[in-house]
Amino acid sequence: MTDISRIDTPETVTKEDVIRYLEDNPEFFRRFPELLLQLKVNHEERGAVSLVEAQMSRLRSRVNDLEEEITQLMGIAAGNEQLFRAFSLAHQRLFAVESSSEIRHALDELAESLKLTVSLRLYSDSDAADLDKSRVDTIRAARFSGQRHYLGRLRRSEGDVFVKDAPELGSYAIVPVSQAKDFGFLTFASHDGGHFQPSMDTLFVEQLAEHLAVILSRWQGEA
Template identity: 40%
Template sequence: MSTEAKKQAQQTRVDDTLIAAYLEENPDFFDRHPELLQQLSVRHQTKGAVSLVERQQQVLRQRVQHLEEEITELMVTARRNEELFRYFSELYLKLLQSQSIEEVMDSLQQTFSEQLQMPALTLKFFDSPLELETQFTFAADTHKQLLSKRFRDDSIYLGRLTTDEQKLLFPDESIASVVLLLLGDKGELGMLAIGNHDAGHFEPAMDTLLVKQLQVLLSQILPPLLKHHEAR
């Protein structure tokens, strides 16, 4: 491109910028010059040349449609959050009324498996001296590597597991993502594991408010139930 052509292109860009700035500063320009609206046209990708007014209407319609879609998404999310809150509230009441570890497990299964369509749930206790059913205990020290790897900075883990970790927690299910909750004041009591077939269902960036509340509640109600189980 010649020097003259470059200067002309630069001047065109400057002129366009000045015009745009002037129109922004003078929004009543077309009110003072309505005849220009009938003369101006805007290129449209599919319709060719259209009037400025028609183009403005098209842009407004697109904005309205986009806002309607956003509102619909927000309403769907709000209904889903309301449903989740109701399920968890009902679960909390059931857990507070539980008289045994088996009842706790039944309530958890009903909420997560039946209502929330979570295909797998495991409740395990650490170093328990009780002769609990096998489903509630880890074999030897098989869980310690999992603890050191997944709970370095927090008592809640959301995300994926290795194949060995999946087999340890869910030997009968092919689980792609999990939420793991350590139970007890310092995570010394045990672990609740909830699994889903969808690899993106549980992710580290997810909000943990409801599962934290569940974690605190279980950490309070399980120790007395364990003592009651030992006394039987």
């Protein structure tokens, strides 16, 4: 503990001494409460203010920061709930589908609710726009970085491989639809180039792609 009585003259007192003394004697201002109002500190907007006023200002600033954080978290939670409901409804629709047109209708409903473009393109399906495997392989080699899925921007010439009327420099979430074999890709596209980013979670999209793969596998087995 700092012994203030051993400091001989004011010239020997350093700011570190003062800091240590106040840290070691937290009751100091309780014993001398008048100092809280007498001592002044510089304030960027209000000039010199008392320690109490400075502390209150910091607390108000911290409260404002916390309120902003809470608002952001509530917004994220609301967004996650919207995504959950939209994808849950899509899964419900898919449980009852009996044709590729019904799959497209379920995906169109999902696209409308999310305000995104949603596309399912397969390697071989007379009812859907076929994928060009050579072009897909070229894009995977250039963009996927060894990952199964891709999130990020694409040029329109690349996006056209996966969606109709692909946005120029839009962002994409591209997930393979596969089960024992590769059927194709489920793609979500946005005109906002920053909408899909590599750090985003792909759970909902991958679950939907897996559900589609189960349906296509079942149909293939029944053919």
